[in-house]
Amino acid sequence: MGFYEYKIEFPSLEFRVDQGEEWVIVHSEDSAKKIFLHDYARFYEIPGLYEEVIYKRLKCISPQMICSLLKKELQKNEEGPQNLRALDFGAGNGIVGEYLKQKIGCDVLVGLDIIPEAFDAAQRDRPGIYDDYYVMDLSQPTKSEEKKLGMWNFNVLLTIGALGFNDIPTRAFINALNMIEDDAWVAFNIKDKFLSKNDDSGFNEMLYSMVGDSFRVLKIDRYCHRLSTSGEPLYYYAIVGKTVKKPK
Template sequence: MADAFAGVRLLGPPEADGEYIALSEHDVVHLHEYERVYAVPGLYEYVVQERLRCRSPQVAAEGFLRTAVRRGLDPGSMTVLDVGAGTGLVGELVRRGGVARVVGVDSLPAARAASLRDRPGVYADYVVGDFLLGDALSVALRPYAFDGLVSAGAFGGTHATPKALENALAVLPAGAPAAFTIDERWLAASDPDGFGVAVERLAADGALVVTERTRFQHRVTTTGEPIFYELITGHVG
């Protein structure tokens, strides 16, 4: 894969306002311009997984499988919801871990297209929708009886909001395991609208029984600075 992208360069502050990928001298795209990045087979994995050493997919998948086993569940009998499924790496990892069936959800049609192109057969279904809208996506997912939820980096920042997390957990039955990773900046307790307060509220209300919170290096920036996330695991109350 590295040979195919030998000319790709990573740009960031102070060279540019944000993190960018230089595909060629005259073609520069923002790292989070997902429609463009997903359109090139393997580009997202090369840049984010290989060059920026992103660990969230592995951490989230391992955290989910660990939580399921601790609850005495057999992954081979589970249907798991993958929120913010992207190109399908998390779904692939939990399937490798023995999960019987995974249903992916992402707000971008480009993500679905990339996943079906690059990882055919990983998902039993891949639904385009936004949990922030709640009811519409819940209706689309109604045919499935989910046994758990996994998500790598989909919540926080410019991605899904705390309300989206609440709506996603709401499709699970009591006792179902959940594992997700969130940028630690979005977990700041001082932000009344942040995920830190939302997770505390879910725990206080009994909607989410948190069993693990672990800080880890999510990835590095395009200029090499570390970005830290938290893995949060637990089960629906």
């Protein structure tokens, strides 16, 4: 059954909830299910629901935004967008992978997500987009998982809409950065407040400790990632950079 057989109800505009607590009610002929926006497994169960709610109704532009920033940075580079071997970390049902392939192109594209429902949805909604797709928890990767990922020699890491809010934690993101090549492209977004000085999510600290040492920021832009369910803009930073080549 597709989403077009459902009616989607949003909370009324004055009903403001925190971003991590947002929900919609999905009505079908004989049921009404309240689904939290961060309950990805339930979202992905219904084909098209994620695209309809996040991308169409709440106007999320992050895949376009970050892929186009990455493309601009790649074009400044002598080699241009060539020989790209990309890891889409927090890949969900493949929207970002599809953008990357269409707008930039890459030789290798691998998806990775923590829940099997994301893998199933990517296979169902965008078959053939990924060369491979792993269900893994990179907070504590096993040696064999590290080896599997290492074999791809990734030189692009993309993480879109997946950092913070009990999604990808700092440890898993740092582990992913350590598994890609030196001098690799990294493009991600993160809610603005997670980079503010007073925030205790750890992302601000992580970015400051990375910068200069293992990561060079090439471009950082604040933009509206999407609307909240009560219609307010949610601002994020889009960041594109490169891992720093370690001295031999």
